[in-house]
Amino acid sequence: MIKKLGNIAEIQFGSYDKPTQKGTVKYLHASHFDKFLKPKKFEESFIELNETNEKFLLEENDVILAGKGHRTFAWAYEASFGKAVPSSLFFIIKANPHEILSSYLAHYLNSEKVQYNLKLIGAGATITSIPKKELEQIMIAIPPIEEQQRIVNLIELMDKEVRLTQELLEKRTVLKKGVVNTLINNQIQMKT
Numbered sequence: 293m294i295k296k297l298g299n300i301a302e303i304q305f306g307s308y309d310k311p312t313q314k315g316t317v318k319y320l321h322a323s324h325f326d327k328f329l330k331p332k333k334f335e336e337s338f339i340e341l342n343e344t345n346e347k348f349l350l351e352e353n354d355v356i357l358a359g360k361g362h363r364t365f366a367w368a369y370e371a372s373f374g375k376a377v378p379s380s381l382f383f384i385i386k387a388n389p390h391e392i393l394s395s396y397l398a399h400y401l402n403s404e405k406v407q408y409n410l411k412l413i414g415a416g417a418t419i420t421s422i423p424k425k426e427l428e429q430i431m432i433a434i435p436p437i438e439e440q441q442r443i444v445n446l447i448e449l450m451d452k453e454v455r456l457t458q459e460l461l462e463k464r465t466v467l468k469k470g471v472v473n474t475l476i477n478n479q480i481q482m483k484t
Contacts, residue, residue, distance in 0.1 A: 298428025306378035366401035
């Protein structure tokens with residue numbers, strides 16, 4: 293089944309707040325996400341909940357999509373991450389959990405074809421900015437929940453393999469530098 297994103301989810305912008313060094317809620321910016329689209333650092337990026345920003349608090353099955361800036365990507369929120377509010381850079385996509393898994397939706401939005409379409413939608417300005425009305429029109433292929441979970445499991449297994457391979461490559465590069473330095477230093481010592 294294929295449906296428009298606007299027909300399976302409520303979409304709103306994130307909150308515009310001034311982050312502080314300490315607080316009870318993580319305040320998400322694009323810079324908090326690494327190249328694998330996993331959240332990393334949160335120094336000086338917290339807020340306190342109040343009547344104004346409480347409605348932006350992420351809930352289970354929410355997806356955020358960076359809709360402004362140089363990096364367009366989606367991330368599925370999980371409660372185990374802790375309380376978080378996305379900045380106004382992000383769209384908050386509240387999908388129907390009986391119809392689509394947030395992790396599937398995030399992977400779908402991060403797919404090459406959808407990323408290409410999102411860049412086309414947001415083009416025209418110096419900095420990409422995706423209009424909400426255009427985002428709502430994005431078509432989403434929705435297989436049964438069980439199939440969505442199988443797809444997510446496979447993608448996450450492949451992501452883990454890529455991360456491990458990259459870590460191994462980085463460690464081998466450090467090892468190579470150490471060996472080269474040792475060999476050269478030994479040659480220098482032998483000449484003196």
